[in-house]
Amino acid sequence: MPERKKPIPYEFVLEALFPLSPVTRPMFGCLAVYVGEKIVFALRDKPGSPADNGVWLATSEGHHESLRRDFPHLRTIQIFGKPVSAWQMLPADAPDFEESALRACELIAARDPRIGKIPGRKRKPARNL
Numbered sequence: 001m002p003e004r005k006k007p008i009p010y011e012f013v014l015e016a017l018f019p020l021s022p023v024t025r026p027m028f029g030c031l032a033v034y035v036g037e038k039i040v041f042a043l044r045d046k047p048g049s050p051a052d053n054g055v056w057l058a059t060s061e062g063h064h065e066s067l068r069r070d071f072p073h074l075r076t077i078q079i080f081g082k083p084v085s086a087w088q089m090l091p092a093d094a095p096d097f098e099e100s101a102l103r104a105c106e107l108i109a110a111r112d113p114r115i116g117k118i119p120g121r122k123r124k125p126a127r128n129l
Helices: 011-020 061-070 097-109
Strands: 023-027 030-035 038-044 054-057 088-091
Touching (some): 011 030, 011 038, 011 097
Antiparallel strands (some): 054 088
């Protein structure tokens, strides 16, 4: 029997980013979305633990205040267990979720510096000699 692929959460986000040739990779049970060398989103839809379902924005704390002006429902991701994390999310249960997610895609297309991070390089583990 062929392996069944998981459905892509919030596929409309990838459709909106299509002109930018997004690439996806699994990450922490989410689907990470890259545009060029930057990770821009993580898409999460887990029915068993819906509190953090939505579109996670790769950003930094210095941009939170200005992003909240554009996205009033933007909030910290709860499963990280921190009062504030660099990543923020557009919750799937917000009344303006799809509109906000599409607006975030527009900001990425406009090269808004508030969304997207270049991931650090993975280090190879040290070897004992």
